[in-house]
Amino acid sequence: MAEHRKFHFSTLEQLRDEIARLGVDINLSDDLTVLARPVAVGNLYAPNAFAVLPMEGCDCLQDGSPSELTRRRYLRLFGGGAGLIWWEACAVVPEGRANPRQMMLTEGNLRSFTELVRGTKREAALQNSPGHRPVSILQLTHSGRYSRPNSHRPEPIIPQNDPILDPLSGVTENTPLATDEYLASLPEKYARSAVLAREAGFDGVDIKSCHRYLFSELLASHTREGIYGGSFENRTRLLLDTVRAVREAVGDDFIIACRFNVFDAHPYPYGFGSAKDDPWSFDPGEPMELVQLLRMENVQLLSNSAGNPYYIYPQVTRPFDTSSLGIPVPREDPLESVARLFAFTAAVQQAAPDIPVAGNGYSWLRQFLPYAGAANLKNGKCSFVGLGRSSFAYPQAPRDILSGRGMKEGNCCVTCSKCTQIMRDHGKTGCVVRDSEVYAPLYRCARESAEARERSAEL
Secondary structure: OOOOOOOOOOOHHHHHHHHHHHOOOOOOOOOOHHHHOOEEEOOEEEOOOEEEOOOOOOOOOOOOOOOHHHHHHHHHHHHOOOOEEEEEEEEOOHHHOOOOOOEOOOHHHHHHHHHHHHHHHHHHHHHOOOOOOOEEEEEEEOOHHHOOOOOOOOOOOEOOOOOOOHHHOOOOOOOOEOOHHHHHOHHHHHHHHHHHHHHHOOOEEEEOEOOOOHHHHHHOOOOOOOOOOOOHHHHOHHHHHHHHHHHHHHOOOOEEEEEEEEEOOOOOOOOOOEEOOEEEEEOOHHHHHHHHHHHHOOOOEEEEEEOOOOOOOHHHOOOOOOOOOOOOOOOOOHHHHHHHHHHHHHHHHHHOOOOOEEOOOOHHHHHHHHHHHHHHHHOOOOOEEEEOHHHHHOOOHHHHHHOOOOOOHHHOOOOOOHHHHHHHOOOOOOOOOOOHHHHHHHHHHHHHHHHHHHHHHHO
């Protein structure tokens, strides 16, 4: 394990040399043509192998419908040229919203979503080509431990107690565990949201199971009693029941996806994919078994993630130059973090060669990310090159790459963690550096409000 270093490469050769020095498993390819190949997803074809990964803006209206800021963001993303747009987390029940401005699709606001989906399709064709139609997936979620639907105060819904996370997420000795009856009611809620998503014009939905939100934490609920905890069969029960309920509600021509944590980097018996004797060692047994179960349920699109961005090891999820406030700098070179995420994607793709898998971990590589993405595609380690924070900063990157112009260094995400900090401060999220006219004032406002709350709490 090397020391943390900030991005310092001005040429591709310098990056190659550093990869060789560290001995990490990252390949680079000069042939970028593979990025332009269409990718089959269910009965559809994404026009290229770039995917925009789900990044929450925390900027919807109080009823969960898109605001003008939400619309602006998605028009930019669809105009940017990616073949797959994986929309941000959309709550299936009010109590499961991560913040009062989290997206939530309901019968009451269906029209506003329908209009936005239509508008994004027009923008994609206008900015790229008349036949350019990205695959559009809506991520459905229940925030569980990180629910905060009404204000700045946490209102966690937990499947099990966790002595490490409880003090960090507003859980007290009076916080009850979610009952089996409550959990059993959720598949129908997901199915209802999926039907609305289909009516709104989305091509599919994702059953979100990452980053320690409810379904992710259930995968790790070794200590829970009852039908949703303990054994692997029980811990995967709600996810699989939900997939079945959604499939029954929407039929076979609607895509069901799953973005799930492969590795929690969290101690047993509270983590998923971590070895029992070492939380930093990956145990692929259960994650790869879950992949096979999802295949059997006709899940048609997968995406791996890892870690918990709320916890003290955010580099497991998002390698960075600068950490959020109060988060220690890891004793790990970001290239090691990137290589770990690439390896997880490769493992999932190998386990499910017939399903497209969207990878992650590319943003830290900045203007050199296309070369890593092309190599991973050529080597069968993924089907999509997934861009998360990078899309906040540089939504038109896929179009620039596929046109032959290449990424402009001055437009790239600098992994400064300010977009994460805005979310932590309960503000509206975007790129403070590259979209500063809009988001620098929002960043300052959220910081000042957070500092005021901290001062008030100390009194």
